[in-house]
Amino acid sequence: MPKVIRKLTDLEIRSAKPGETKQDGKGLALVVDVNGNKRWVLRYTRPDGRRNMIGLGSYPEVSATAARIEATEVRTRLRRGIDPVEYRKSEKLEQQTAIRGTFRAIAEEWYSHKAKGWAKETARKAREILDDSLLPKLARKPVADISSADVKPILLEIHERAPMLAVKARQYCCQIISHAIQEGLREDGRELSLKGVLPKYKKSHYAAVTKSGDLPPVIKKIDGITSVHSRVALLVCLYTASRPGVVAGMRWCELNLDTREWHIPASRMKLPFEHITPLPSQLIPILKDLRVLAGESPFVFPGTSDPMNKHIHRDSLSKVLRENGLRGVIVTHGFRATLRTIARERLRIHPDVLEAQLSHAKKGDVQKAYDRTQFLDERHELIQRWADYIDALKNDKTVVQLFKKSV
Template identity: 45%
Template sequence: MLTDLKLKALKPREALYRVADAHGLCIEVTPTGSKLWRYRYRYAGRAKMLAIGPWPLISLASARLKRDEARRLLLDGIDPMAKRRRDNELLRQAQRGMFEPVAREWLEHKRKSVGEETFRKAKLVTEGDLIPALRRYNIAELATKDVAPVLLRIAERAPNLAAKARQYLGGIVDYAIKQGLRDDGRLLSLKGVIPRFEKGHISAVTKPSDLGPLLRAIEDFSSPLTRAALKLAALTAMRPGIVASARWEHIDLERAEWHVPGHLMKMRHAHIVPLQRQASELLRDLVGHDAVYVFPSPAKQKTPHLHRDSLSKALREMGFKGKHATHGFRGTLRTMARERLGIDLDVLEAQLAHAKRGDVAKAYDRTTFDDQRIQVMQAWADYLDTVRRNEDNVVPLKKAG
């Protein structure tokens, strides 16, 4: 039998060799000098060898105890090597089943089917709120009582994000079920968790008496870059993330068009935005500031372009918190263009790139209300100028449909 002195005296040779202890335990000496414990045994008529660990990290006494544990398994008809593989697999499953890795897997799965801005919001809420609060939970055991306080805390800060967080949690749990990490049908009961009053529409001005002060405040805002981005958002009614990340390669000033690729759009359809005279002039003034982005990132920002949150922050600084959000320009166009200019709803929906019910696959391309949208959006830009000058005496283009 081996002793500590004998173990210390073992020297490496040109070829690997083994020295026996007792009852199948042996030490394996490699040409590099490493000494590794092995347990040799037979199971179902086959010779096998179980790795126990390196000496001296695993002492002689510890190696014998591990050998004896394996021998007891053999007496019960259990293959020690097979049991170790099963234990390791259960451990990997348990680690993978923790909320954080499941949530990150879900994010990567979601990235393939949604636009960049939709994914950005999902990543922001998942990594910023859900993972820090729930990372210690296993997805198999996660219960409504665990997530309800998290959603309420988000709701206190940002009601709209709380509704999104609830949606994302449902998606993560559904993904876990499909991956076999949670029992079938074991969904979270999240209905009513967020107080009803916390859920609301995005704030938007819809009256000339409110729109005029907003436009004049933007005109006087100190940052030229943010001011220009807000004006473009007002003129085009594009989503804030699309405006903030606008690229010159998508802008055609000669044709007065902004071509937004499908992968950037919420509905995954390429969209053409007609650029009014005012929008084209605004963009021409920005040419040369950056080769890639229309609104390049200020020095202190980590993003390569102006962050959409900079637009929201600017509106808050102007005193429009709770009254108007950057995304609210879409609601402003949809409401006021119908009420004040009499524009058909279908034309407005095409401009906003909303999917038609029952016809989601239809792309809003050059043929979709193209001529009407050019006329309508120029009328909208002219109307904004009139309201900014406090001269709301506009004749509708036609009666609203």
């Protein structure tokens, strides 16, 4: 006859001594370690035939009755071919996912980790991609369940308006999912398969107007834009040739309308120091009018949904240009090429002054370290002459002083 193992009594459990193992039957046992701590273990045979053991908790936190119920549930899963250790891992993953496993939560963890090693401009761009392109569609999805098919249409949508941005968005998605796997919030090996989902993109120059004769229709289109914030933001791009992302984030605290200067902090530039951009007289009354509309918002061009914390997006400015008949003619970044080309050819502005206005980084380590010349006086003259030249074109005036002494 097989040996019958009697279930442990409460007295036997309480009196078990260090180093003892008391059998309760069907693989369940009470193990007492050398310090007298007692714990329940269940020995079992895996579905593949190998022997294994799983812990069911400590005594007295887990009573004998509770341990026997748990052991019965484990045996039931085994009969269905479910390994209790793998089941417990899966259950733990689900619990962790419920706590911090949404795409938003893990994306924020990933961003905080990566941003520590990024330049400020890189961190700013990554933040924009998250906030404007990925989180609106993926934020609430469990990171453990997101598939390549979930992400593909989002990337294609981004590609329609900004192909290079879509490449970055794809890169960030893959990194976020890898981070989730490393944190145990997604199964090993379940990386996203997004290679080849984006159409091939042949990088070319930004669409820009580089002939003065083509500029008047563009200026008139901008003047006809009904959104006051979009119109003024595009005028700032046109008059100053500043980067569209920097223009979109313009803050009132950066402006000195009396000296006609815009002091842009290094944190918002591709430079390690502050950049000063002169403003033409044409912009001053317009900006003063905007100041009245801004209310308490710190932004010159506040966002419509959250004006206290968000500004308009640079991509929205390119969208406005497209919607007003300028698709393929010019994009917001193209205004920089417009100034660089036409002001050099028609106004004979010195290249160094133009490069300083465009805030292009110096080439070579020595120049980067020592040459911080900003040509501020010369650029004040440049920007005013450029604005006057634009106004002359807009008003069909032909008398424009082209060959004034180079600045």
